[in-house]
Amino acid sequence: MTAFDDLMAHQRETEALGQIAGRLSWDQETVMPRGSADQRAEEMGVMEGLLHARRTDPRIGEWLDKAQAPDAAGEASLRLIRRSFERTARVPARLATELARVTSKAQGQWAEARAADDFAAFAPVLAQVVALKREEAAALADGGDLYDALLDDYEPGATAKSLSAMFDALRPRLMALRDRALGAPTPPSALPGTFDPKVQMHLTRKLAIAFGYDMNRGRIDRAVHPFSSGSGRDVRITTRTDPADPFNCLYSTIHEVGHATYEQNIDDAYLFTPLGGGVSMGVHESQSRIYENQLARSEPFCGWLFGQMTEAFGDLGVSEREFFRTVNRLHKGFIRTESDEVQYNLHVLLRFDLERSMIAGDLDPADLEGAWNERFEADFGYRPERASQGCLQDVHWSVGLFGYFPTYTLGNVYAGCLNAAMRADLPDLDAALANGDPSPATAWLRDKVQVHGGLYQPREVITRACGFEPSEAPLLDYLEAKFGAIYG
Incomplete structure (x- = not known):
């Protein structure tokens, strides 16, 4: 197999795991029992840790250096994998895992606070989320604008x-x-x-x-x-x-x-x-x-x-x-x-x-x-x-x-x-x-x-x-x- 084939095989498994993580989030918002929130937070944290490890695998850099795309779709795939690899590598695994755990927990607390019209009950965990996102933004921005670093996750190229x-x-x-x-x-x-x-x-x-x-x-x-x-x-x-x-x-x-x-x-x-x-x-x-x-x-x-x-x-x-x-x-x-x-x-x-x-x-x-x-x-x-x-x-x-x-x-x-x-x-x-x-x-x-x-x-x-x-x-x-x- 070529470096491009090896890279795409690795990416295929990573994409599949990402779909599984998304299904856990869907379940959390639809049919998950209310008492399962803390356990789900731990599960989401572990899943994000696994995904982070795969997305920062050193072999990706080696494959990218050697890979030759067979067509325009392959070139676009290499561009997106390189972008993801470089961005993800800037975020420590500890931070990625903690963000997944805290936001999973915060989602349940938001739903309860919203139902009770009680912002004060939600404010502490919101402060945690903001602090973690600021830390993530600082890692991604590399001295640039913090908000632009986060925006780039959703609209690449926009400022x-x-x-x-x-x-x-x-x-x-x-x-x-x-x-x-x-x-x-x-x-x-x-x-x-x-x-x-x-x-x-x-x-x-x-x-x-x-x-x-x-x-x-x-x-x-x-x-x-x-x-x-x-x-x-x-x-x-x-x-x-x-x-x-x-x-x-x-x-x-x-x-x-x-x-x-x-x-x-x-x-x-x-x-x-x-x-x-x-x-x-x-x-x-x-x-x-x-x-x-x-x-x-x-x-x-x-x-x-x-x-x-x-x-x-x-x-x-x-x-x-x-x-x-x-x-x-x-x-x-x-x-x-x-x-x-x-x-x-x-x-x-x-x-x-x-x-x-x-x-x-x-x-x-x-x-x-x-x-x-x-x-x-x-x-x-x-x-x-x-x-x-x-x-x-x-x-x-x-x-x-x-x-x-x-x-x-x-x-x-x-x-x-x-x-x-x-x-x-x-x-x-x-x-x-x-x-x-x-x-x-x-x-x-x-x-x-x-x-x-x-x-x-x-x-x-x-x-x-x-x-x-x-x-x-x-x-x-x-x-x-x-x-x-x-x-x-």
Whole structure:
């Protein structure tokens, strides 16, 4: 065997172990007994120790020095393995193991604190997580910016400076559009009535299949925070139900299906290789957001969904046109995942700034709740009433995902670009959507984005798909046109 063959054989086993670790995390958030948290934390710590040892095996450096890639996919694999090897080697095994153990434990403590609206109960373990992430960032940064070192895990090539410039361009137009819409004389109202969670889950599965999710290689479960887990032939998603708000369940599911089909549609030849997962979280979010918003919240698709919900729940108390306006209504609220398209990114920008401050050491984690509430009031005009509406609503910081939040807005920007290019290529798309058939769009996204996995760099994937460099302009133009029409 050649050095390249030896390296890829080693990588295949490492990727398989990574999938097993991911399945442990899925189990923890769905069906694991509550009393198992401490044991699971130890198991996750051991698993991360094993993975760290494999990813820093000295033989990898030797193989990389000798390996010759047979094709473009092989060259991309070597690039990603080298990047992972060099980054992982900078992080001591002790630190990697401790991070896995503490974040696994913190996840359970976050869930309990969130249920009790008790930030003080969560603050000590959050401080531990932040301290460990700062230590990890210092090891990775090698004298550079700490936050950029963490961001690189989720969006290679991006920097806080470049994202800040993009976000600064987004903020004023988003806030102006938000203020005009909320001041409209006849705003859409919420959907009246209550909706059986069992029926919601039945309709959720129908929507997942319509958007291309392969239930033979996946499953849908309930969790506190919806998420997608896995890749290749085992990709699972979760959702949540609210009897008063069926859209929470339906659109959370479509969002996660966007993530899941990305993973399911990657070229099978890349399974158990570095190319076998989504290239970045920004590109990943572009898939979930375009499925959820530009496709599933479009007027043609909402017309079809109106018929499905009427059949499932009976008279909805609104007309088809008003249903579309209700699906897309701007409304005051505290929860990011329940936010409308216009205000969603304002929620993300708040988190981006706060987590940068914590990693920089400018914000003590113990002071997070107060800082959150002050910033939220400045951005939205009202304050959270309890911690579950504020700094405890997201799971991300409890599991150490610092640098993840800005990829949500970057994903929206990418989705805006992809939507503009896709609409140009598919002039008859609305007719299919009106029949509940998003397959022309999902096939376009599969061929342009998803099948490539990690073959290209993140921005290169979007540029190749769209034919132009990504920018915030298409997203802003889309939002202003759509909500300008809805709100007059």
